[in-house]
Amino acid sequence: xxxxxxxxxxxxxxxxxxxxxxxxxxxxxxxxxxxxxxxxxxxxxxxxxxxxxxxxxxxxxxxxxxxxxxxxxxxxxxxxxxxxxxxxxxxxxxxxxxxxxxxxxxxxxxxxxxxxxxxxxxxxxxxxxxxxxxxxxxxxxxxxxxxxxxxxxxxxxxxxxxxxxxxxxxxxxxxxxxxxxxxxx
Numbered sequence: 265x266x267x268x269x270x271x272x273x274x275x276x277x278x279x280x281x282x283x284x285x286x287x288x289x290x291x292x293x294x295x296x297x298x299x300x301x302x303x304x305x306x307x308x309x310x311x312x313x314x315x316x317x318x319x320x321x322x323x324x325x326x327x328x329x330x331x332x333x334x335x336x337x338x339x340x341x342x343x344x345x346x347x348x349x350x351x352x353x354x355x356x357x358x359x360x361x362x363x364x365x366x367x368x369x370x371x372x373x374x375x376x377x378x379x380x381x382x383x384x385x386x387x388x389x390x391x392x393x394x395x396x397x398x399x400x401x402x403x404x405x406x407x408x409x410x411x412x413x414x415x416x417x418x419x420x421x422x423x424x425x426x427x428x429x430x431x432x433x434x435x436x437x438x439x440x441x442x443x444x445x446x447x448x449x
Contacts, residue, residue, distance in 0.1 A: 277321055
């Protein structure tokens, strides 16, 4: 991985990627290994994630490190699931591996549009019940404010798939919030 970092021409970009690597590579490895159940495959997933990060470096210039952490975790998780799916096509992989849920990122990334901490925690709690694909698209679109095209590129899906997932995620989130509010009455 360090070879890829050394190939970056711009000195400030290279130092930034080195900082990202030093700060988040162990978390990324932990997540990938939890999904892939194999150290060498997890290392490959982290390497692929950093290649994607280097290709999209301008999207990682956050002042808030929670946003950066959330984004690198989403990327490595999707790469790991893609690797797992590819492996499943070549070999028979038990279904429970595909359903592994890792929540290494705290759901504490700030949402400017939600004023009170109580409302924020309520929404985040409801969000945590959603399917991973839905959570990721909602976070990338609403919290990180990425466009459909950027999300599609990061998650290696079509823009139409991003729009469909977003609509379904929004509907599922509203249903979960409504269900919980009715339960508290």
